[in-house]
Amino acid sequence: MATLLLPGEVIVILQPAGLTQYKGAYCPPGVPFSEVRRGPMDGHADWTVVPDKDGAFPKVMSFAGGRFAYEYDGRDKQGRAVYRYAPRLSPAHxxxxxxxxxVYAERALNQAKEQGR
Structure with a gap:
C-alpha cells in the first residue's frame, strides 16, 4: 500500500539504539547490555516528519506521551529519516x-531448578 505524503514530508523509520544512543544507559545486573538497544517501537514506519526551512530534522521524537525518545540518525537508502531508540532520554527506560x-532472573531460577533435578 502506497503512503501518500504531503509536500516536504519524509517517512520516519524507528530503529534500535546505536552506540551513541545507548552508551552509558541504565542496564540492571544480570541483563545483557544488548537488551538496552531495543526500543519499544523499533521497526515502525508509521510516522512522517517535515524538515525545517534549512533541511534539518528534529533531533528527537518522543512517543507514548513522552515516555520513549528516538534520536535522529540520518537517512537510509530509501530516503527515510532514521530515528534510533534513545534509552538515556526515555523516562520509561x-x-x-x-x-x-x-524475566532474566526468573529464567535463571528455572534453569537452576531444572539442573537440580
Missing part, C-alpha cells in the same frame, strides 16, 4: 529494564 531483569 529504567522501568522497562527492571522488568527485563525480572
Amino acid at each position: 529504567e522501568g522497562i529494564m527492571n522488568g527485563v531483569a525480572e
Whole structure:
C-alpha cells in the first residue's frame, strides 16, 4: 500500500539504539547490555516528519506521551529519516529494564531448578 505524503514530508523509520544512543544507559545486573538497544517501537514506519526551512530534522521524537525518545540518525537508502531508540532520554527506560531483569532472573531460577533435578 502506497503512503501518500504531503509536500516536504519524509517517512520516519524507528530503529534500535546505536552506540551513541545507548552508551552509558541504565542496564540492571544480570541483563545483557544488548537488551538496552531495543526500543519499544523499533521497526515502525508509521510516522512522517517535515524538515525545517534549512533541511534539518528534529533531533528527537518522543512517543507514548513522552515516555520513549528516538534520536535522529540520518537517512537510509530509501530516503527515510532514521530515528534510533534513545534509552538515556526515555523516562520509561529504567522501568522497562527492571522488568527485563525480572524475566532474566526468573529464567535463571528455572534453569537452576531444572539442573537440580
